[in-house]
Amino acid sequence: MPELPEVETIANGLHKRVAGDRIESVWLGSKPEPLKSTAAEISSTLQGSRLARVRRVGKHIVFDLASEDLPATRQWIVHLGMTGRLLISTPEDELPKHTHLVARLESGRELRFVDPRRFGRLEVRQNSFTGPGAEPLQISxxxxxxxxxxxxxxxxxxxxxxxxxxxxxxxxxxxxxxxxxxxxxxxxxxxxxxxxxxxxxxxxxxxxxxxxxxxxxxxxxxxxxxxxxxxxxxxxxxxxxxxxxxxxxxxxxxxxxxxxxxxxxxxxxx
DNA sequence: ATACCGACCTGTCAGC
DNA sequence: TGCTGACAGGTCGGTA
Incomplete structure (x- = not known):
């Protein structure tokens, strides 16, 4: 679905709304397709982390994660594929079909990853993610x-x-x-x-x-x-x-x- | 090394 | 109304 302008819009919007919030707990669906890291890695990395910054790299949404005991070197990478969406909801909002991840936030809201076609990918990384190629808006x-x-x-x-x-x-x-x-x-x-x-x-x-x-x-x-x-x-x-x-x-x-x-x-x- | 092509999935819409 | 097939913003792996 989303290309650079859409991903940039989504990342900027998410940054405005969730930066500074903290993930208290994580629910992962049973379908393994959307995961590039293991479910355990994703859960343990996200849980307790503060969402320090949300930004775009290529078509990827990058959440820079921080926590009390570790410097901000870990990242949660989301690729939306064709139909992936990241929704900010309240726990009362009905859980959409094809929800693969729910992150409960300290603020009481939920950050949900929904992707009917399951072409999207979720990943956590320790190192700095620079994407597969060059940035179209920066290259000379x-x-x-x-x-x-x-x-x-x-x-x-x-x-x-x-x-x-x-x-x-x-x-x-x-x-x-x-x-x-x-x-x-x-x-x-x-x-x-x-x-x-x-x-x-x-x-x-x-x-x-x-x-x-x-x-x-x-x-x-x-x-x-x-x-x-x-x-x-x-x-x-x-x-x-x-x-x-x-x-x-x-x-x-x-x-x-x-x-x-x-x-x-x-x-x-x- | 490079370049096609199907596979991966579900949903929607046009045509019959 | 309901079935079938084509098509969809993306990427990957196999094959030629």
Whole structure:
């Protein structure tokens, strides 16, 4: 579900609402799929920890944990997958179907992880988590060009490769490419430096605009406060197959690239 | 090493 | 109304 702008919105919202609170106890569901660490590791690490800070790394939500006896080097990492959600609730709120973790907080609230499709992952770590790739909003144009100029993959696939850049998903890959005027099937190494610069700038711009809009709500995405994002009204390619290009009126094409539904303008994108 | 492709899951929606 | 199949914001592992 969530890509960089949505995860950033969720992490910032969670930070505002739960930073400083302490986890008193943890309930874990019986389904093991969402766990990368063992249930015992997750329970023992979270229990008693203070949520010092909540932030985004790539598409991951990172909770920096602190406790009386240990320095703040432990982290709780949450990847939301396609349908994962972190909800702040009261104990009286009905437990949603597909709830996999409930953390009871000192404040009396509960932080719940709900994920119907179970593509999300929970993990605890001791060391500092830096994510699989580079941050799209921090990387320089030079380093950005370096990442892609040797890859034979279609540029759309390369943008989705989290080991290169982390945080870009299907929506923002399509939205960056249409804004940069580049076809999704172009081999990454075939892009000129001018095109890579345009793509770097377009990606930064679209991600910043989407963060400002609170992300894209396609079906059920809501942030930590339950509010919808509204960047979807600014989509030019994603979800607009058959509809006229906002620049030239040519119908937007929908194809499959790197196994993902891909939308582009056959006239504006070269 | 690189790049496709199915698998992993549930829910929703279109079409019959 | 109800069934079937396609599709969905992501990632991983196997295979070519």
């Amino acid at each position: 144009a030079d380093d950005f060009a370096q990442l892609f100029h040797r890859s034979k993959a279609p540029i759309k696939g390369a943008l989705l490769n989290q080991k290169l850049l982390h945080g870009v998903g299907n929506i923002y890959a399509d939205e960056a490419l249409i804004r940069a005027g580049i076809r999704p099937r172009r081999r990454a190494h075939s892009l000129t430096r001018t095109e890579l610069n345009k793509l770097h700038a377009a990606l930064r711009k679209v991600l910043h605009a989407a963060i400002k809009a609170g992300g894209s709500s396609i079906s059920d995405y809501v942030d930590a406060n339950g509010d919808e994002g509204f960047f979807q009204i600014q989509h030019r390619a994603y979800g607009r197959g058959g509809k006229p290009c906002l620049t030239c009126k040519t119908p937007i094409k929908k194809i499959v690239v790197a196994g993902r539904g891909t939308h582009y303008c056959p006239r504006c994108q070269k």
